[in-house]
Amino acid sequence: MIQAFKKLWPQRAAVENISSMEELETYMRIELNDELTHPRVRKSKSEKLQLALDRIEQSDLSVEEKNEIAELYKKIAAH
Known part of the structure; x- marks a missing residue:
């Protein structure tokens, strides 16, 4: 899954x-919390999740890779 994420x-x-x-889960958590963006322009976790899911869907990854990464994003977003 790490290699698929790197392709993404x-x-x-x-x-x-x-x-x-x-490390992958930590990076996803940082991304979903929009921690690398200035606080005044941060997006909500749900917005960031949707952007990630859209990127996954539009990628050249295999269906299995897309599903695995999407499920991991959803799992992390739920916590």
């Missing part, structure tokens, strides 16, 4: 350093 975000330097599922 090829231009992000931080993604290249992900080497474990724990």
Whole structure:
């Protein structure tokens, strides 16, 4: 799943350093919380989740990879 995630975000330097599922989940959590954006322009977790799901759906990943990553995003967003 880590390699599929790296294919999903090829231009992000931080993604290249992900080497474990724990790091992947941490990165997803940061993304969903929009922590790298200035507080005044942050989007809600639900907006960020929808953007991620849209990106996954439009990607060239296999159906299985898309489903696995989407489910992990949903799981993390629910917590």
